[in-house]
Amino acid sequence: MMLHIFALRLAAALAFGMFIGAERQWRQRTAGIRTNALVAVGATLFVLLSVMVEGDTSPTRIPAQIVSGIGFIGAGVIFKEGFSVSGLNTAATIWATAAVGALTGFGFIPEAGIGVAMILIANTALRFSYRITHSTTEELDLDYRMVIICELHDEHHIRSVLHSMLTADAIALVGLSREEADKPDQVAVIARLRMQQGHAVKLENTIARIGVEQSVHAVHWEIAA
CATH class of the missing domain: 3.30.70.260 (ACT domain)
Incomplete structure (x- = not known):
């Protein structure tokens, strides 16, 4: 793999992660710009490694491990207080950010960009669905x-x-x-x-x-x- 392609994919992953993290940080959530940027870049690095290694290796093997490993980070932002649980949405965002990083690592940058847009829509536009379907104001x-x-x-x-x-x-x-x-x-x-x-x-x-x-x-x- 050419070095400039390697750098381009990493830069794209960094930008995608920052976009996703900016929305989380604006809402004062646990995982902000740096966390999501690092998750995206880290996932991209692992995928790039699997692509660059020559031999009898499956490129999809490392992304499968990313899906499992990212759960440890997601668990760290989930908090339980009494009967209420917070941080589930942030954990899901981190998990989705890793998927964006994996797409970027394989070179599917336009598809990763669409993924970023979908994540932002889920965290902004769909936020109002909770207020429509629930009469409680506990999440405001x-x-x-x-x-x-x-x-x-x-x-x-x-x-x-x-x-x-x-x-x-x-x-x-x-x-x-x-x-x-x-x-x-x-x-x-x-x-x-x-x-x-x-x-x-x-x-x-x-x-x-x-x-x-x-x-x-x-x-x-x-x-x-």
């Missing part, structure tokens, strides 16, 4: 506002603790700011958050944990206007 993303009143001298520590807690609870931090409190030695730390409406219990857990900090005087949350 909402913006929340958390206000923490703490000692002025301990503001940096509270910000750090809050960031760690939000990361552990898989709550997306959209913005972090400060406002003056009623007392001169206190400050209001304002966090703008985004998460699914049905998972508001996560905020209660975060508030309960950060509320025990010695320098925190008050903390509450509300749905952002």
Whole structure:
């Protein structure tokens, strides 16, 4: 295989993976641009290897192993909380991205491009089908506002603790700011958050944990206007 063809297929796989990952990252999902790009490039590399190796080898053998191996990555983005399971769509997207990479590796670049379009349609246009067929709003993303009143001298520590807690609870931090409190030695730390409406219990857990900090005087949350 000519080197420029090798590079072209890898570049196409990288672009396809980035397109798919951009939509996931925009929705604050676990696997974003880098993850999907790496999955597509990795699948392409394995396929290119099977194509370039001379001898009595079946080119379809390695793609079959990719289908099995990608399940380990997909399992890593699936989370279970109570009776609800999240991350299934992201795992399916990773699996489909690997298929796009395999197509690209074999040189079926136009077909891979169509596959990317179908994946994006499934993750965007078909997203509204859930709202049509289900009356619950648990899957709707909402913006929340958390206000923490703490000692002025301990503001940096509270910000750090809050960031760690939000990361552990898989709550997306959209913005972090400060406002003056009623007392001169206190400050209001304002966090703008985004998460699914049905998972508001996560905020209660975060508030309960950060509320025990010695320098925190008050903390509450509300749905952002």
